Amino acid sequence: MDEVFSYNKEEDNFYISYKKSLGSNMAKHHFHSTYEMFFLSSGERQFFVKDRTINIKEGSLLIINPNILHKTMNGEAPQYERVIVNFHNNFLYNEKCNYQQQLCQLFKNDYIVIDFPHHHRIYIKEILDKIISEAKHKHTGFQLQIKSLVLQLLIFSCRFIEETQIQPLQYISSVHERVSEIVKYINSNYSKNLTLQYIADNFYISSYYLSRVFKEVTGFTFVQYLNLVRVKEAKKLLEETNLKVYTIAKKTGFGSVTHFGRVFKEITEHTPLYYRKTKKY
Template identity: 45%
Template sequence: MLNNVDMIEDFCVEKTKRTEAYSMKSTHRHDAYEIYYMSKGERLYFIKERTYHVKAGDLVLVNMYDLHKTTEAYSPNHERILINFKSDYIQRMANGMEESFYEIFQKFPVLRLNIKEQGAVESILRKMIEEYEDKTEGYQTYLRLLLVELLLYIYRHIKKNKIEPIEYPNSLHEKVSEIVRYINSHYMDVLTLQSLSKQFHISPYYLSRVYKEVTGFSFVEYLNQVRINEAQKLLKTTNLNVTSIAEKVGYENPTHFGRVFKTITGTSPLKYRKNGSGTNTIDV
């Protein structure tokens, strides 16, 4: 099953070390912010519309509901620390700064830190992991304080430094990102490998292969994910019937739309409208 919106707890932090080949089975998104610190190794990290080559010492910031997925990058060995937190988790501690903190997730998906900056971030992360695992008295308050400290550090880092966009690993990645942006803007149209290959002057076979290679998932998987995400928004915010919504997001056949919707979300469009969410698990 493809993951759609993963429902997670208000706050979680975990450290993972992998020595064997691993790639997320599917793209996913969730109703929380994500901070991903690569402590050792490297990964390819797709976020919203492009893939980043994330290396040791890089900090990844994923906005709420942005599609993302990690895949192997040249070596299976890597260690990473992952934080997820809901928007209201820090409100009482942020003292009016929360909106500024949330903005950093919209502008800078990947920050490349120097040695000194890595040390500062790792110090905060170590304390977080200890508190989260030991759960000694007052740990919940301290976790909120540590998260605010981390967000404030990131915010100040961005304010005082000229942040340069992370370069594409190569021209192929840049070309595929251009195609992804086109899909994000034209998902409601009739899109096929053949039509995209003509649009971008690439053979269908080559496009299929490089799209999977660069992003970590197939063209059809990604297109369906984008369309279903938009359908979910319409189900929540409008009174349009399912047939009309299917047409608006690019499906000519309502029955096919219903099947794809259930595959991705775990529920039917009507049940989703009634309940507001599907049943999914996190795979990171």
């Protein structure tokens, strides 16, 4: 049986999740307005992040910036133990201080994977164990203590990468590299009338082969991924502009407002207008 714990209060600007599992995938898309720290205490996982699939091994810390599409998948070993800490931008920045600027090495790219040596893993796990304990017991000042511990972990990670040469990520295989090229193309051309056949022709492969390897590598079907990218961009336009819904649908590649509204609600559980009303500015 899985062992799980989570802490999530609307009034706080962080979220904590612990899981020890025999192995499972994220059931659906996963992108959000928070930063995410994913530390793998044991086991192995595969992550699709932005435009590629990467292996995460025991002792690795993955930090993902807000609104970056990602999804976990089983690695070769199904058993794993992980801790996730999500936090909002105002966790790092307010009128009096800007921790984000001081920790810029961690956030200058859309994501970073840090593979810690064994003696550092012990220290990091101690910090995370304290964070989980604080969230469970809720003693006086626990929110402040959690924030202090999270900042301690971020500072330690930032100093580590400043002192250590982080090796560039390698593609798992040539197939993964090819699919990554296709994903990058979709990310840059989502506003066009993209179809599976169009992409297959563009990359000189069969549509059947593309459909199969795309799902194997990313964990998404072609249509699922394309819709997620389009909705992610539509959410941004709804939040940051006064463009009409029809215009946003057109800019993000949807053939009609009706289709846009249906897909948007399937993914966000809200209509575009309701989302704008609750999230704008």
